[in-house]
Amino acid sequence: MAARIQIPREAKRGEVIEVRILIQHPMETGYRHDDVGHLIKRNVIKVLSCRYNGVEVFRADLSSGISANPYVQFYTVAEGSGDLEFTWIDDEGERGSERQSIVVKG
Amino acid sequence: MRRARVQLALGLAALAAACTALAQERAIPPGELKSGSAFLGSDLRALQNDDFANPGMLWVERGEKLWSEPAGKERLACAGCHKDRSMRGVAAHYPRIDPASGKLLDLESRINRCRSERMRAEPLRYESEELLALTAYLARQSLGLPIAARIDGAARPHFEAGRASYHLRRGQMNLSCAHCHDAQWGKRLLSETISQGHPNAYPAYRMEWQTMGSLQRRMRACLSGIRAEMLPYGSQEYLDLELFLAWRAQGLSIETPGVRR
Numbered sequence: 001m002a003a004r005i006q007i008p009r010e011a012k013r014g015e016v017i018e019v020r021i022l023i024q025h026p027m028e029t030g031y032r033h034d035d036v037g038h039l040i041k042r043n044v045i046k047v048l049s050c051r052y053n054g055v056e057v058f059r060a061d062l063s064s065g066i067s068a069n070p071y072v073q074f075y076t077v078a079e080g081s082g083d084l085e086f087t088w089i090d091d092e093g094e095r096g097s098e099r100q101s102i103v104v105k106g
Numbered sequence: 107m108r109r110a111r112v113q114l115a116l117g118l119a120a121l122a123a124a125c126t127a128l129a130q131e132r133a134i135p136p137g138e139l140k141s142g143s144a145f146l147g148s149d150l151r152a153l154q155n156d157d158f159a160n161p162g163m164l165w166v167e168r169g170e171k172l173w174s175e176p177a178g179k180e181r182l183a184c185a186g187c188h189k190d191r192s193m194r195g196v197a198a199h200y201p202r203i204d205p206a207s208g209k210l211l212d213l214e215s216r217i218n219r220c221r222s223e224r225m226r227a228e229p230l231r232y233e234s235e236e237l238l239a240l241t242a243y244l245a246r247q248s249l250g251l252p253i254a255a256r257i258d259g260a261a262r263p264h265f266e267a268g269r270a271s272y273h274l275r276r277g278q279m280n281l282s283c284a285h286c287h288d289a290q291w292g293k294r295l296l297s298e299t300i301s302q303g304h305p306n307a308y309p310a311y312r313m314e315w316q317t318m319g320s321l322q323r324r325m326r327a328c329l330s331g332i333r334a335e336m337l338p339y340g341s342q343e344y345l346d347l348e349l350f351l352a353w354r355a356q357g358l359s360i361e362t363p364g365v366r367r
Contacts, residue, residue, distance in 0.1 A: 020158060022158065022159060022161065068317060
């Protein structure tokens, strides 16, 4: 599962930063049928979480109402240099993760 | 000498007539060309212009990786031949005649021809993630450049066939492409605004599909909408139609990966 993360490379301590993530995932709703009429099993990203230097700063429970390739944006406070690590898991148990580092000055 | 002069004059007259005819053929004059993005709501237009949030960029990134991955019996990557060569501007000239075979190729069939001839790899299936990714990556490099497909020489018969196909009434609704995209663009069709039907954003991410799709997939969606028979992917009629669409859109800039409804 490919994903893109966008955060500022550098920030001042205490600054509010914008965090954006885009994950490639079909987000199969469980309501669709295939060409021969069989129901396609639901498979959506259930949980998306973000840890900033090990501390969870964001968590979202996604469901079948979210479109394919979900895009999530939130804000957090730059507290120290290090990594923002995203992890997610879908209904089939497949996990994904992606990280990006930030340098915090001052 | 005099005869030659007369012939030259006749030739020039014929050329001028051909140019006028060509100019008159355009149902939408160049000054009124509008990309499909002009018919979108502001939210989708903003999404397309956001290099990060545009979901089509997931395919562009994948294409960039695939570009340097060796494939086939030759274990050759695209980057193995196209060394240090920017592919900027290439997509703007497609579909075009392949000088080696004399056949009309769109970007997808060009990629597959390289795979079969140079890499000795299996061709990628139309609408496969890999082919969409490579096509999107190639087209993205021509972002902002005007479409400049050529319709002279060996391309001419394909252009004529494409034009005939564009104006052919089809399906249970008995409509041609021109009935909507030349005569009714800008008007409402249920909740949608009819666009001019330009190819400059493809492969594009379509909300209805919830994924990326090629121009041929988009044409099939139109055919299905007017309840006409859909041709198989890669068929000659689609290629000819793609060339006609490129000529119709001459001067519009490339927007790949577009975001559409």
